[in-house]
Amino acid sequence: MKTVRLSIIGFGAVGQGVAQSILSKHDYLHKHGIDLRVVGISDSGGCEVDTGGIDLKKVIARKKQTGTVAADSERDFDLISDVEHDIVVEATPTNIKDGEPGLGNMLSAFQSGKHVVTSNKGPLALCFAELKEAAEDNGVLFRYEATVGGAIPIFNLIHEALAGNKVIGIEGILNGTTNYILTRMAEERLPYELVLKEAQELGIAEADPTYDVEGIDSACKLVILANSIFGQCATYRDVDVTGITKITPEALELASKNNYVIKLICEASDGRLIVAPRLVPKRHPLSVGGTLNVASILTDLAGRITISGKGAGSIETASSILSDILYVARNS
Numbered sequence: 001m002k003t004v005r006l007s008i009i010g011f012g013a014v015g016q017g018v019a020q021s022i023l024s025k026h027d028y029l030h031k032h033g034i035d036l037r038v039v040g041i042s043d044s045g046g047c048e049v050d051t052g053g054i055d056l057k058k059v060i061a062r063k064k065q066t067g068t069v070a071a072d073s074e075r076d077f078d079l080i081s082d083v084e085h086d087i088v089v090e091a092t093p094t095n096i097k098d099g100e101p102g103l104g105n106m107l108s109a110f111q112s113g114k115h116v117v118t119s120n121k122g123p124l125a126l127c128f129a130e131l132k133e134a135a136e137d138n139g140v141l142f143r144y145e146a147t148v149g150g151a152i153p154i155f156n157l158i159h160e161a162l163a164g165n166k167v168i169g170i171e172g173i174l175n176g177t178t179n180y181i182l183t184r185m186a187e188e189r190l191p192y193e194l195v196l197k198e199a200q201e202l203g204i205a206e207a208d209p210t211y212d213v214e215g216i217d218s219a220c221k222l223v224i225l226a227n228s229i230f231g232q233c234a235t236y237r238d239v240d241v242t243g244i245t246k247i248t249p250e251a252l253e254l255a256s257k258n259n260y261v262i263k264l265i266c267e268a269s270d271g272r273l274i275v276a277p278r279l280v281p282k283r284h285p286l287s288v289g290g291t292l293n294v295a296s297i298l299t300d301l302a303g304r305i306t307i308s309g310k311g312a313g314s315i316e317t318a319s320s321i322l323s324d325i326l327y328v329a330r331n332s
């Protein structure tokens with residue numbers, strides 16, 4: 001049995017989803033020879049540390065009751081650098097202004113020789129090359145499957161399953177909120193404000209939903225994809241972005257009459273990075289509805305591969321994080 005110790009930094013929907021998944025997969029993990037122990041969890045209220053392994057059920061219940069994981073908010077140590085463990089799961093909220101606190105957390109993890117698994121888009125949309133270099137310099141792994149497409153294993157598909165292929169271009173829908181809004185407006189003829197509110201109630205919209213509807217969240221994901229696949233050093237500010245705020249019910253209706261839907265499409269090819277609403281034929285593989293995401297990857301050997309699935313959600317995002325944790329467990 002291989003013991004792997006990890007910390008979870010940030011205990012919102014994603015962090016709690018990771019803890020729930022580790023609990024529910026206890027037997028599966030043991031069957032595969034892995035003993036995953038969460039030795040530290042932190043949120044804005046403080047942290048809980050147990051080097052023998054935290055009782056996750058107890059901590060999830062405490063978070064629900066008190067709003068924090070912390071039994072005691074006083075501490076004179078730094079969980080990431082001072083507590084001995086192998087993997088830092090960085091799941092603090094995305095901040096695209098300066099990437100903090102995620103950026104500092106990831107750099108601190110690398111400097112103290114820990115692998116990083118993250119769902120946090122901000123630091124990668126701003127400083128991808130710097131983070132990759134810091135991981136390499138410190139001889140540790142950096143995995144970020146959960147940053148793009150939620151549950152969809154897009155980086156695994158490209159870097160592992162399609163290894164040997166040259167990726168010529170990628171296009172897709174990488175934001176569930178805008179897809180939900182456009183689908184509901186087109187199919188149910190509901191007003192924009194109402195469906196945006198519905199998306200917020202589903203818990204998939206960003207804390208500031210202008211990031212979704214103005215295409216910024218899509219731009220962040222597109223730039224992470226492009227940097228990872230094409231080795232670019234772009235930031236989300238290099239993406240040519242148009243959001244969906246000017247799409248009218250009349251435009252959606254006219255498109256529908258002609259057998260088209262309007263989708264917020266992300267495209268990376270020939271060094272160009274574009275996010276913009278586009279007409280897509282109703283039967284086209286990119287025409288997925290509701291909160292779904294989709295990515296269509298054009299390669300030299302395999303041709304076009306299209307993959308679709310849930311782009312957000314606590315357990316769905318935790319699926320990608322758990323897969324990255326297991327990758328690190330097996331390859332370190």
Ligand code: HSE
Pocket residue numbers: 150174175176177178204205206212217311312313
């Ligand atoms: N606000 C994002 C979306 C959440 O709607 O896709 C997942 O990154």
